[in-house]
Amino acid sequence: MTDWIGALPIGQGKRYRLLADGLAEAILGGRIEPGSQLPTQREMAHRLGISVTTVTRAYSELQEQGLIENKVGSGSFVRAQPGGDAARAEKHKRGPSTPLEALEGSLRHTHGLMDLSFNEPLLGPAARCVQKGLTDILTVADVRTLAGSQPVTGTAAHRQAGAEWLSFIGVKAHPDELVLIPGSQGCLATVLMALCQKGDTILTEALTWPGIITVAHIAEVGVRPVGMDERGLLPEELDRACREGRPRLLYTMPTLHNPTSITADLERREAIAAVARKHNLIIVEDDAYGFLPASPLPSYFELLPENTIYVTSLSKAVAAAIRVGFVAARAQLQRRLLPALRAITMMTSPIVAEIATRLIAGGAAQAAAREQAETFIRRQALADEILGPRPAREVDPSMHRWLELDSHWDSMGFVAEAFRLGVSVAAGPLFSAVPGSDPHAVRISLGGDPDERRLKRALTTLAGLARGRASLRPVV
Numbered sequence: 001m002t003d004w005i006g007a008l009p010i011g012q013g014k015r016y017r018l019l020a021d022g023l024a025e026a027i028l029g030g031r032i033e034p035g036s037q038l039p040t041q042r043e044m045a046h047r048l049g050i051s052v053t054t055v056t057r058a059y060s061e062l063q064e065q066g067l068i069e070n071k072v073g074s075g076s077f078v079r080a081q082p083g084g085d086a087a088r089a090e091k092h093k094r095g096p097s098t099p100l101e102a103l104e105g106s107l108r109h110t111h112g113l114m115d116l117s118f119n120e121p122l123l124g125p126a127a128r129c130v131q132k133g134l135t136d137i138l139t140v141a142d143v144r145t146l147a148g149s150q151p152v153t154g155t156a157a158h159r160q161a162g163a164e165w166l167s168f169i170g171v172k173a174h175p176d177e178l179v180l181i182p183g184s185q186g187c188l189a190t191v192l193m194a195l196c197q198k199g200d201t202i203l204t205e206a207l208t209w210p211g212i213i214t215v216a217h218i219a220e221v222g223v224r225p226v227g228m229d230e231r232g233l234l235p236e237e238l239d240r241a242c243r244e245g246r247p248r249l250l251y252t253m254p255t256l257h258n259p260t261s262i263t264a265d266l267e268r269r270e271a272i273a274a275v276a277r278k279h280n281l282i283i284v285e286d287d288a289y290g291f292l293p294a295s296p297l298p299s300y301f302e303l304l305p306e307n308t309i310y311v312t313s314l315s316k317a318v319a320a321a322i323r324v325g326f327v328a329a330r331a332q333l334q335r336r337l338l339p340a341l342r343a344i345t346m347m348t349s350p351i352v353a354e355i356a357t358r359l360i361a362g363g364a365a366q367a368a369a370r371e372q373a374e375t376f377i378r379r380q381a382l383a384d385e386i387l388g389p390r391p392a393r394e395v396d397p398s399m400h401r402w403l404e405l406d407s408h409w410d411s412m413g414f415v416a417e418a419f420r421l422g423v424s425v426a427a428g429p430l431f432s433a434v435p436g437s438d439p440h441a442v443r444i445s446l447g448g449d450p451d452e453r454r455l456k457r458a459l460t461t462l463a464g465l466a467r468g469r470a471s472l473r474p475v476v
Helices: 003-007 015-028 041-048 052-064 084-094 099-111 123-137 156-168 184-195 210-218 235-244 266-279 331-345 350-361 364-387 411-420 452-466
Strands: 068-071 075-078 178-181 201-205 222-226 249-252 282-286 308-313 325-328 400-404 441-445
Touching (some): 041 052, 052 075, 068 411, 123 350, 156 178, 156 350, 178 184, 184 210, 184 249, 184 282, 210 222, 411 441, 411 452
Parallel strands (some): 201 222, 282 308
Antiparallel strands (some): 178 325, 400 441
16 A cells, blocks of 8 residues: 555655655554555655655665665565554654764764765856856847747757767767757657557666666556676677567667766677667667767767667756757657657757857857866776776776675665765666666765865765775764
């Protein structure tokens, strides 16, 4: 019974705290009985219309309070407390049960949480770009061009700017092959709406970006994981998945894969393209981090243009607030995408599109992306120094670090302990396309704070925790 979900208080304030308090109240009030299994994090996020990370943080809070327990491979369950409901209610009202826990909780809430759970561009260059874009837009003489509608594909000037941006990140595409989109998430929803029907199956890496799993769930499309190794997708596994089923498409991130940071080499890309050509499989290539490599490799759009839908945006490279992206696709695929794009978004905001176009044309967007890359080179070196070196295959700077844990850790347990010490990271199961599996790893985002001294302290805390000797002092 999950009737209580709709009554959870997800309004103003810190949403993870509201969710944690609402669940605690439901547990202590008897609406959720001991032994009950909570919805999966993805299901809870979908039901409430919030992010999976928010649910992760809320569940971590409840686990810290002793109200729920996480069972690897099974899920989260409400714990039975000694003394029954009255004892649980008193414990929740009191807060932490020992002086040490009380001290840690006090320090954490005083100094705030170091959030390394989201991949966001660094605030400095992002803020400067937003400020410049807003200033530039005020110089437009005829605002009527921005106040009205525009073609669903974007104007010719906007698509030309898109071609310039793709050229900057090493992808060759003609403006006529481009479509303007209001960010990658909406684009993926459009792709599934255009190419899939209820009950269809799509393929992804075994570890993948949670957004595609959420979109597939909403579209009632199945997700089949494809095996990976240190070079990315396994061609033989992809071939087997195509032979054993009738997948509609493959969603993949060959460059700086999220969450592992693997970049597939050219030989592997050519092998994947050959399998896709053999089975006439459509590849949806997510290139969110394509601005980071110093020497970009050919995209699937260049290797197999007739079967590839290439997606990128400015959200990671420039600023999260500039929700503008570009899809590269040949005419036959564009014709299938445009009706769905029109139905979902009508158009990308002409105002935001114009800001993006001016930032690209003037070089500010490229400068911001280069600054991001330079900073993440330095931050990855810091993470290597503290957490240990990355595998030799990971040669490019990345916005995140995939930290594999010793077998005694389950991912959710590590996240809960890190949270208790004042550091928030993303749990490995969030990225698993295999329901209920635990990759015994966490993703650490390196752009969560402009202060590298705070980042160093947070990484040191995580390193100590992973090695079993974490300081009891939260990050300050």
